[in-house]
Amino acid sequence: AVPYEGVTASVDIGYVLLGRTRFDVRVNRDTTYSLAEQPYYLSTSYGGEVLHNVAGPLDVSARYTRELLDYPGIDGRFLAPQQTRVNRYGGAVLVRATERFRLGVHYEFNERLSDDTPSLEFDRRRMYTTITYGF
Numbered sequence: 672a673v674p675y676e677g678v679t680a681s682v683d684i685g686y687v688l689l690g691r692t693r694f695d696v697r698v699n700r701d702t703t704y705s706l707a708e709q710p711y712y713l714s715t716s717y718g719g720e721v722l723h724n725v726a727g728p729l730d731v732s733a734r735y736t737r738e739l740l741d742y743p744g745i746d747g748r749f750l751a752p753q754q755t756r757v758n759r760y761g762g763a764v765l766v767r768a769t770e771r772f773r774l775g776v777h778y779e780f781n782e783r784l785s786d787d788t789p790s791l792e793f794d795r796r797r798m799y800t801t802i803t804y805g806f
Contacts (some may be wrong), residue, residue, distance in 0.1 A: 675702045675711065675743075693722040697736075708750055709742040718759070728767040735760055753787040775801040 682698045696719045702711045718736030725731055736759040744752035761779040768774060782794040 691724045695720045713741040715739045730765040732763045732765065755783060755785040755791060757781065757783045771805040773803040777801065
């Protein structure tokens with residue numbers, strides 16, 4: 672196994688402007704087991720989301736996240752270090768049916784880019800719904 676030495680962190684900061692618009696910023700850095708030949712990768716992600724109340728129970732949101740996946744490489748196995756980038760863009764329309772119940776329709780675009788291994792690249796678009804209930 673290849674040990675990891677370095678900083679890991681998770682930061683999530685939010686701010687509400689004028690009671691109608693919420694801004695969230697997130698930064699995460701941690702190791703994750705890899706399904707590839709590499710034993711793990713270092714994931715560093717940062718991004719944010721804006722949630723705005725349009726009127727009454729109707730909200731809209733937009734978000735973006737960029738993630739860097741750093742694979743360390745292993746000299747004994749002839750595995751070179753690699754870096755892959757993942758970009759996620761999205762938006763949603765949300766309806767607060769009650770104080771604790773929300774319905775959402777989301778659109779998301781993901782793309783994975785790799786200078787070292789083009790076979791790992793992809794892009795995906797999807798639309799999905801969510802139901803959220805809080806206790």
